[in-house]
Amino acid sequence: MLPTAGIPAAALAAAISVVLPLTALARGEWPDGPYKEWFQNLKRPDNDRYPERKLNSKSLYCCGAADVVKTKFKVESTSGPHPEDRWYAWLNDDWTLIPPEKINQEYAPDGQAYLFMLAGTIQCFVRPKGDF
Numbered sequence: 350m351l352p353t354a355g356i357p358a359a360a361l362a363a364a365i366s367v368v369l370p371l372t373a374l375a376r377g378e379w380p381d382g383p384y385k386e387w388f389q390n391l392k393r394p395d396n397d398r399y400p401e402r403k404l405n406s407k408s409l410y411c412c413g414a415a416d417v418v419k420t421k422f423k424v425e426s427t428s429g430p431h432p433e434d435r436w437y438a439w440l441n442d443d444w445t446l447i448p449p450e451k452i453n454q455e456y457a458p459d460g461q462a463y464l465f466m467l468a469g470t471i472q473c474f475v476r477p478k479g480d481f
Contacts, residue, residue: 378413378414379413379414380414383458384457384458384459387458388414388457390410391455391473391475392409392410392411393408393410393411393451393473394450394451394452394453394454394473395450398450411465411472411475412466412467412472412473416466416467416472417463417464417465418440418464418465418466420438420440420464421438421439422436422437422438422462422464422477423437424436424437424476433449435447436452436476438464438471438474447464447471447474448471451471451472451473452476453473453476455475456475456476457475457477457478460478460479461475461477462474462476462477463475
């Protein structure tokens with residue numbers, strides 16, 4: 350269950366679904382198009398915490414297209430002097446908090462949300478752009 354004590358219902362956003370071209374993603378390659386290079390160059394936001402990733406440059410990136418999970422997301426705002434958004438993904442029939450250090454500060458050029466998972470763990474999350 351989501352911790353919602355003290356958070357107004359209006360602060361909870363509706364869930365969204367990620368819509369992706371599944372045929373290209375199934376092969377693990379980003380589909381040809383105007384955004385391919387952006388996705389291939391998307392780095393993990395927590396690289397500064399793991400300097401050993403520099404030993405294998407592939408470890409610095411948010412995985413490949415085959416690692417994108419199609420799911421729903423929702424966000425809630427926290428209260429207090431420094432409010433922040435908390436993002437959740439629908440995983441294993443429950444809302445799972447996306448660790449803040451896994452959230453990229455950039456938005457995908459197509460405005461969609463993307464969740465990258467590897468071996469059952471969240472690697473990167475790209476928030477959707479705009480209202481949802």
